[in-house]
Amino acid sequence: MLIPIVAGMGLNFGIVLGAMAGQIALIFITDWHIIGIQGIFLATIISIPFSVLLGILAGKILNKAKGREMITSMILGFFINGVYQLVVLYGMGNIIHITDKKLLLSRGYGVRNAVDLINVRRGLDSLINLKIYNVEIPIFTLLIIAGLGFFTIWFRKTKLGQDMRAVGQDMEVARSSGINVPKTRVLAIVISTVLAGFGQIIYLQNIGTMNTYNSHEQIGMFSIAALLVGGASSSKATIFNAISGVILFHMLFIVSPNAGKNIMGSAEIGEYFRVFISYGIVALTLVLHQWRRKKEKEYKRKKEMEAIMKGELNEKNI
Amino acid sequence: MKKIFNWIFLLIFVLIMSTIFFFTGKQHKVLLTNKGKGENAIKTNVVYSIDNQKTKKIRYRKKSSYYIKGINHVIKVSYKLENEKEVEIEKEFKAKISAIEQIDIQKIIKEEKDWITYKKSK
Numbered sequence: 146m147l148i149p150i151v152a153g154m155g156l157n158f159g160i161v162l163g164a165m166a167g168q169i170a171l172i173f174i175t176d177w178h179i180i181g182i183q184g185i186f187l188a189t190i191i192s193i194p195f196s197v198l199l200g201i202l203a204g205k206i207l208n209k210a211k212g213r214e215m216i217t218s219m220i221l222g223f224f225i226n227g228v229y230q231l232v233v234l235y236g237m238g239n240i241i242h243i244t245d246k247k248l249l250l251s252r253g254y255g256v257r258n259a260v261d262l263i264n265v266r267r268g269l270d271s272l273i274n275l276k277i278y279n280v281e282i283p284i285f286t287l288l289i290i291a292g293l294g295f296f297t298i299w300f301r302k303t304k305l306g307q308d309m310r311a312v313g314q315d316m317e318v319a320r321s322s323g324i325n326v327p328k329t330r331v332l333a334i335v336i337s338t339v340l341a342g343f344g345q346i347i348y349l350q351n352i353g354t355m356n357t358y359n360s361h362e363q364i365g366m367f368s369i370a371a372l373l374v375g376g377a378s379s380s381k382a383t384i385f386n387a388i389s390g391v392i393l394f395h396m397l398f399i400v401s402p403n404a405g406k407n408i409m410g411s412a413e414i415g416e417y418f419r420v421f422i423s424y425g426i427v428a429l430t431l432v433l434h435q436w437r438r439k440k441e442k443e444y445k446r447k448k449e450m451e452a453i454m455k456g457e458l459n460e461k462n463i
Numbered sequence: 464m465k466k467i468f469n470w471i472f473l474l475i476f477v478l479i480m481s482t483i484f485f486f487t488g489k490q491h492k493v494l495l496t497n498k499g500k501g502e503n504a505i506k507t508n509v510v511y512s513i514d515n516q517k518t519k520k521i522r523y524r525k526k527s528s529y530y531i532k533g534i535n536h537v538i539k540v541s542y543k544l545e546n547e548k549e550v551e552i553e554k555e556f557k558a559k560i561s562a563i564e565q566i567d568i569q570k571i572i573k574e575e576k577d578w579i580t581y582k583k584s585k
Contacts, residue, residue, distance in 0.1 A: 180532055183488025190481050264490065
């Protein structure tokens with residue numbers, strides 16, 4: 146999510162594409178009966194080509210919709226969701242061979258609503274874990290998250306990362322300085338999609354069950370809400386925003402039902418409160434972003450007009 | 464040119480890693496039987512353990528199934544003789560891709576060679 150923001154493409158709602166790639170990989174490893182940590186690593190490798198292909202597609206489409214990337218990526222997510230459902234509901238078992246009949250619907254094709262990931266459940270979390278007062282801390286998962294965080298920091302300092310920053314600041318200036326703007330933007334989306342695929346695999350291995358047709362749908366909104374709750378905006382985001390946002394967003398899930406129960410006498414009201422707060426922040430940030438962009442455009446236009454007027458006056462004086 | 468070599472190297476590395484993960488993470492079903500034929504049958508209940516995991520018991524004339532991961536495995540079979548002396552036999556075996564391993568406990572006890580057979584899984 147951070148890399149497209151650096152590249153000036155705003156919040157990438159298209160990370161659901163990566164999530165779908167991760168889920169397809171998990172369906173395959175479940176069918177092949179690859180279990181444990183090997184299953185998770187193999188799923189990660191399998192998800193990469195799917196994520197790259199979907200990322201290239203998304204990047205090319207977003208290049209045609211410059212300035213409207215967020216809404217385009219959201220709608221693209223819905224479109225690819227349709228394709229994903231077609232492949233998983235009709236193609237798997239029909240065109241794509243599935244050996245484990247338990248995975249398929251009783252009609253003989255189409256993957257079941259829920260895929261049991263019991264064989265890879267907590268494979269990553271339990272690889273290295275620390276037990277403190279009956280609380281298990283998944284050290285290996287935390288190390289992977291830290292590694293991905295350091296990768297993002299390192300990536301921003303590379304030539305490509307600097308190019309992305311230049312593209313994010315001003316596309317025209319970046320183009321005139323010799324940067325291939327469309328390619329850089331596509332790469333930003335590809336990296337984001339691949340990392341989203343990894344994220345979905347890490348998330349689902351922790352849960353241990355996969356809702357084939359719904360698990361990926363909320364991921365984009367959850368990630369964006371968490372990032373914005375952490376203090377990021379659609380033009381500036383840091384690792385700190387992401388981590389603090391995830392902690393705060395999860396805290397909302399824990400606190401709000403209790404808050405609702407204690408204040409209003411109903412836990413359900415707390416849940417409505419959580420939805421109101423988290424998505425309210427998303428809406429407010431997007432409105433503020435758009436408002437600021439409008440103000441900046443007006444200011445720029447005013448400056449240009451002033452410069453033109455000054456130029457005309459100078460010409461008259463001469 | 465260096466870029467192409469780097470990509471080829473990366474691709475080969477990923478393929479090798481995928482193959483390793485596939486073979487070492489593949490789950491296999493093992494069917495164990497403790498049925499003897501004729502007068503030579505050793506009518507005893509046995510306790511077995513695969514890869515030093517939790518022990519399981521199979522009574523005489525019964526079957527059992529077990530799931531294993533990877534290629535190389537060790538099975539330990541222990542049973543009691545008529546004089547209450549405990550005997551433990553350790554055997555190494557390999558799992559085959561897309562095959563169910565059928566282990567005959569009686570043949571292990573009798574030290575016969577074909578104690579493991581492979582049945583193609585559907």
